[in-house]
Amino acid sequence: MILDSLENFRSYYCLNSGFEKAFGFLSRADLKDLPAGKYEIDDGHIFAIIVKDFGETSKEGLLEVHRKYVDIQFVLSGTDEMGWKPKALCINPADNFDEESDAQNFNDKPDGWISVKPNFYAIFFPEDAHMAMFSSDIIHKVIVKVAVNKK
Numbered sequence: 001m002i003l004d005s006l007e008n009f010r011s012y013y014c015l016n017s018g019f020e021k022a023f024g025f026l027s028r029a030d031l032k033d034l035p036a037g038k039y040e041i042d043d044g045h046i047f048a049i050i051v052k053d054f055g056e057t058s059k060e061g062l063l064e065v066h067r068k069y070v071d072i073q074f075v076l077s078g079t080d081e082m083g084w085k086p087k088a089l090c091i092n093p094a095d096n097f098d099e100e101s102d103a104q105n106f107n108d109k110p111d112g113w114i115s116v117k118p119n120f121y122a123i124f125f126p127e128d129a130h131m132a133m134f135s136s137d138i139i140h141k142v143i144v145k146v147a148v149n150k151k
Contacts, residue, residue, distance in 0.1 A: 001084050002123040003114055018046045018146040026074050045147040055135030062094050062105035063129035069145040074121040078139035082122055083110030083131040090129050
């Protein structure tokens with residue numbers, strides 16, 4: 001897991017060949033004006049989901065993991081409290097891995113919480129179980145899904 005501000009995005013290009021296009025999308029001048037929804041960036045290899053919704057307040061939920069995609073969760077407004085736990089330490093699955101949605105959920109509790117403020121992002125790799133959208137306010141954010149590849 002990585003937590004950083006948008007100004008440092010070039011530091012992570014070496015981790016995935018799709019990160020340059022992903023961060024290019026996140027650097028768009030009109031990003032805050034785009035309506036909620038899905039945006040194709042690179043033919044199924046990279047896409048973005050823009051969300052603007054009320055956060056959950058109870059910090060109860062399911063941890064989620066992915067196999068095919070890395071999540072870059074970039075906050076535009078609000079503060080998103082995100083939970084994290086190493087996938088290797090998740091022992092209580094809530095369901096089986098779903099290939100179509102590229103997700104599996106776990107009932108385990110996060111080992112830690114991070115506050116992701118506007119213009120900051122968290123990157124979650126397949127090794128990271130995570131949960132997000134926890135806030136007492138509206139969260140406006142972009143989740144960029146970048147296909148896992150070998151570098």
